[in-house]
Amino acid sequence: MVAAALKTLWSGERAGRWALLLGALVLALLYPPLDQWLGLGLLGAVVPIFMFVILALGLNIVVGYAGLLDLGYAAFFAIGAYTTAFLTSPVSPLPFRTDFWLALVLSFVVAAIFGVILGAPTLRLRGDYLAIVTLAFGEIVPRVFLNAESITGGAKGIKPIGYPTLPGVSFVNNQVAWYYLVVAVGVFSVWMISRLVDSRIGRAWVAMREDEVAAASMGINLVTTKLLAFGMGASFSGFSGAIFAGMFQFIDPGQFEFQISVMVLSMVILGGMGNMTGVIVGGILLASFDRILAERATHWLRQAGGLLGADLSWVDLSSSKMLIFGLALVLTMLLRPEGLIPSARRRAELRAAQLEADLAPATDPVSSTPADRS
């Protein structure tokens, strides 16, 4: 019974998906009082976790739906954060300032524009070369922010950054307000992405991922479809960047390095490429490890060691974050390439090659070689 119900929920069928979404939403809305009631004190960590989930949702458009491996995703996060900083910070070099809300929208737009600009040169590329070009962009963008000191403050970064304003609510040191803001943006993102994916564009992305030539011959314009994937993927990163800048009131180029791109990628891969529920779960899992569990688990381990009379003070999981993200990538790819909560289609694709090869060995003397090798 329960298993069947869970199966409906996981499988991504419409009714199940909505029930799950509704449940998650209620839980999300009730979380701040719950956190206070249970005395968890985790609200400050939950906001960045949700920010990472939004990042993962955006990257999922590019990697999961359109099948383009983007290794420089943190660049768009940086562009979103710097856009908000430029538009709202009192130390900004711009001659004018805007409201945070306008900056939030503009961050979305500017990141999308950069997604298209940086996506354009990669249009002819496929697979691994595309990944490397995006990686190079991901390295270039924060470095430009770092080096253009007169505009961006260089390594000193930009602070403070303008606060959002709402009648009756103050965002200054108010984690609850930031929490609801990030939930609102998250819900909007989930809604928008699910509409996009179910639309003509979403189907074009999936078709392109499965077979570019076939998709093109069905009348899909590969250029606009790819650029839309890059643009839309980047735009949600822009959202996240704007909230990041506003919440922490400080940004510097070091916060947008390759590690962030890989962390977000691990969330998408671990959760399940092409499945929003999966990506949200993957995002929450890895981001909570990053923000909460690494420190707490270290503490617990040391305490447990103390009880058993072993000195575990050398254990420090927070310096093993890279190891965890690395392992998440390697083990997922080796053991369950479709991710924890797979999209049925993606699983079929990822397993197809394996299946073919597994069925073949009796007749095929060189089963260890890829079938499509030229």
Next chain:
Amino acid sequence: MNIGLLIENPALLLQVLIIGLSNGAILALIALGYTMVYGIIELINFAHGDVFMLGAMTALTLIQVLALAPGLPASTLVPLLLLVLVGTMATTATLNVLIERLAYRPLRRAPRLAPLITAIGMSFILMNIGLHWKGPSYVTFPPLIPSIDLLNEVLGLRTVVSLRTTDLFVVALTVPLLLGLNWFVRHTRLGKAMRATAQNQEAAALMGIDINQTIALTFLIAGALAGAGGFIQGLYYQSARFDMGFRAGLMAFTSAVLGGIGNLTGAVLGGFLIGLIWALSDFLFDPKWTLVVVFGILVLIIVFRPSGLLGAEVPERA
């Protein structure tokens, strides 16, 4: 821009050339690993730069274990340094073979992006190993290779250019390795097997070549060269850090792409060219822009001439 300075004093160009060649020699050693692996299984072995980093760390550990110090007479220092070099190369070669066996071989039939994603994960794992092993800050190497300026101090020339013994050390170690690899790939049975496997795995297998063994051999050689690179890097720059493999790896990968990926001569040529561009950019603009310049070049080559300088035009596959 310091271009005026360069025109007034052309000798400085020679200096840039010397620095560029030393940088380039190390890059060439790493780039060969990328190009060999890509040539044979079409995988950008993202973890290769981190194998290079672990090579430098291994070399440092061996130097400390053998208690090598600058004061030792050359007759003891040289054989012991060679021992360190061989030990380092053996360690990284074994490591690279293990990585292939555990992380890449199971995915050889998977979609092409799967091993690439695994390689990125592997890179992070290795980086974290380096972090736990040697800590988060720079580790320093003892100045075992005496740094003597040959032109000013030995020959007594009065010039702004300095050609140091450390520069000669880099070249003296790199060139034999490059020649040795070239001989191995061109003139031995195993080398022939590697070339055959790179051309067409199925046909090579039908000719009786053990594909798994040949691929493992490729990783072995690539790992050994990365280890040699790490050893030279450590002794030349006298410092190393757990995260240096990432940037060094990307620079070397750029070299491999510039030369034409899959092409051994191309990787060496690309390594020296990127080394020169690196030195020139450090001199003309500012070291802080060098990575932007190099990665900009990477993007331009991939977009406009993905086959590189010496590579044959290869049809792209998904």
